[in-house]
Amino acid sequence: MRKLASCLALAVWLAHTPAWAADLPSSLASATATMQGAYTFLHENPELGKKEFKAHDYLLDALKGLGFTQFVTSAKAPTAVIAVLDSGQAGPVIALRAEMDARPLEVGAVEPASHAPRSHIDGLMHNCGHDIHASILLGTAAVLIANKDRISGKIVFLFQPAEETPGGADDIVHEKILDDLGVQAIFAEHVAPGLPIGTVAIAPGYTLAGSNYFHLRIKGKGSHAAAPNEGTDTPLVAARMAIELSDYPARHLEIANRPVVISVTRLLADGNAGNVLPADAELSGTIRSFENIFKSENATPSLKERLDQLVARMATEAAVDTEWTVRPGAPPTRNDVALFDRAVTPLGQAWPGMLDTHPGRGMFSEDFSYYTEALPALYFSIGVSKDGRGLASVHTGEFDAHPDVFAQGLRLMTSLAVIGTTGRMDWR
Ligand SMILES: [Zn+2]
Ligand SMILES: [Zn+2]
Structure with missing residues (x-):
């Protein structure tokens, strides 16, 4: 059974959580339910780039339900959902980004019947993990809005359409949406098949072609x-x-x-x-x-x-x-060296022994690179492999992820929000 076990996920999160987060309030449990619901909906309703209408409505409603009131729209990428959390405290403005789009399968292919949740649309599937990223970002928004007195500055939650097709990140960048919001740094994660659950990988400099x-x-x-x-x-x-x-x-x-x-x-x-x-x-x-x-x-x-x-x-x-x-096409993705130097020590404390700073590079490309050209940015790989799950490559019908990835992703994104806005790996 492929099911997001919310209690298990929360237990895993806490078991690997350093002291700074031990007093995190019960919002974690509701964030886990938020992620579970979003993942089921997004995975069952895959949509191609710039046609993420259902995902747009779901995420916007969910954010409003969490108490978000400040949203920014994109004229060029109207299915984007961009929400701003103002902590009310002076501090940096950072953005956390997730993608929204799914992909077509090979002609005649369908998602394996054993997958649950499973795509409701034959020939279309979330097989690059963007539904996972978006669900984790929504869970992160749930945790951070419930704990905004513990962070500084502003956090922009950027749900970006069309990573797999032209005109997603480049539209957002060319529209200067992040400039107008004063964003000073941007972070994102991507699932990495074969990388063990609990591992986070990042290297400074050029990381994707x-x-x-x-x-x-x-x-x-x-x-x-x-x-x-x-x-x-x-x-x-x-x-x-x-x-x-x-x-x-x-x-x-x-x-x-x-x-x-x-x-x-x-x-x-x-x-x-x-x-x-x-x-x-x-x-x-x-x-x-x-x-x-x-x-x-x-x-x-x-x-x-x-x-x-x-x-x-x-x-x-x-x-x-x-x-x-x-x-x-997309330019190379470059992790900002100074930002990496600032983040790597506190992240190493949060991921003792599991932060890989010398991962192998691939010649894959990713439209997050447009942000990395425009402002300091870090792009993380997060492990999805455990108990024989999470081994199949992205872009294949067999792609899946072990459900513990949600707890790990939530931990990474909340950690980045804390590091990015306070410079420390602890709640204020
Ligand atoms: Zn992809
Ligand atoms: Zn992807």
Whole structure:
């Protein structure tokens, strides 16, 4: 049975809680119920980016029910729910962010029948844990509004749409919503399959890659398949380009110090018959890196310029025309070093032996990066694995998390709120 056991979750929370939180009032129990209710609703009602209408209404109503009265709307991302908690005490303004959107499953796939709660919509599922993050943030809001006399400054609870699709964090940043609220630092967490429950991982500096997307259209000369010498054999040219692009980082960059992954995700050449070599082909894919691929460093060509040259050279050799475009996606995610230095000691006290400050990096990207470009930010990974649960990767139908993650997430986010607004890991 996959059930959020509220009593168990609370017991786990308290068992791992340092002295500073031992006198936390009974609001924890109601926060656990709040998280349980939100998670069930959000998981059963997955919605795609910018269409999180049910999630918007649920979260807004829940926050109002908790006593929140100050909300900010986003014109570009209207399903966002942004609530402000003013402690009434002078102090910093910080933001805690969670995502709201779900994802489409592979065509014809549904969430496994053993999952409970389970998606009510075939083909759609919360398989990146955003329902978990949003539920934990709501639970955090419940705890903090009940204890606002113990914190300083203001806390902005940012429920952000469309992490999986364009225009979530970047809309919020471009609208200057956080600037207008005077936010000085922002924090977020993401579930990490395979990381044991109770572990929190964070490293200073670049922690997730930036993403860029390319599209290459090849225009050559078609021919009978029996006479490739009479045309450009465009499918073969496309295949060679796919290999050269994919091979490029490991063979042309100092890869140990300059990690780059280029993956061709779509390769299309259709002669529409077994004996026709088509004139045209297309390929597209992604470039992941911790650098800005459009920017040249130390008077050397940028990665984009180097790839431009590669494509042009191969096109000339193959006597084909090309249209080659590269567009930027999310920038790399960077944890602010000074903020990390300030937070790591008190967090180490709250997570004795379980705070991993040297986690492995991945070439995944995340739109939290837009905030990290705009203001000091920290992005945490939180373990979801226990008793054989929480091992399946995000973005798969099998993804799940051990229910203890809610108590751990609540502990992390409340800790960050206290550290962020008071600079200490104790209630005032
Ligand atoms: Zn995702
Ligand atoms: Zn995600």
